[in-house]
Amino acid sequence: MKKTFQFDMAVNEIQFEADTAEKALTKLSLNLYKYGYVKSSYTDAILNREKIFPTGLAFSNYGVALPHTDCCHVNKPMIAVGVLKTPVIFHNMGDANQNVSVKIIFMLAMNNSKNQLQLLSSFMENLQDTALLENIVHSKTPERLTQIMSEKMTIH
Template identity: 60%
Template structure:
């Protein structure tokens, strides 16, 4: 089975500066666009979807967001990983009335909707690994983020 998702150092970021969740989403999605992974419609689509279907998740080590949108906005599958210099507030995926202070964002550019469930399942399993999360939060380069996550997603 062909592996669908990968990590590209050029779209991973350390200590991204963002004023709020929308600003973070714009910056990360624009980077995915600049490297050809997504279409010009992707940045607005990801922001719009986040309003209706929030993606913030509280974990032991830190809050994490898993923003994604429809496959029609994607050219090639990719997962962008960004740690934030200062946490920003996302709404909780399970209860939109709750805020989650997010320190790390995994932005998903999915080309095949049938992979979504398996991808999210594999990501959730990895995000519960406190040692991995600590290492990701302490990473000093986008290369280190890529190395830490490489081989962990088998979709």
């Protein structure tokens, strides 16, 4: 049975500014912390994991990052979606020597490793949808961004 993942628009950011991947990750992780989804250790865990296991992916028109970390840093599941005003450089998930210019960040905060794998798999399928990425990038409000994501993401 599939169910829709419930997004919280309070943790999403559209057209936000950051000049490095670290600043972008910090901004989104602090949103998750502010609303109680993650523990105080989450930001450092995300930043440290990104250094070891980069999460940048290049798709047809946009670079995407899927940062996540261990479940022990999460209070309750949520995904923070960030659309940057200007892309920032992440390292490629498959080859850390390659850079990816990232415009969209999907920060996963999962408290169950099985759900995390399911969501990552679902994201990989959905990220092939160029129209979806266009709609995300051109969202004018956090409400619209949240609606787009809620319509697309399901958990099996």
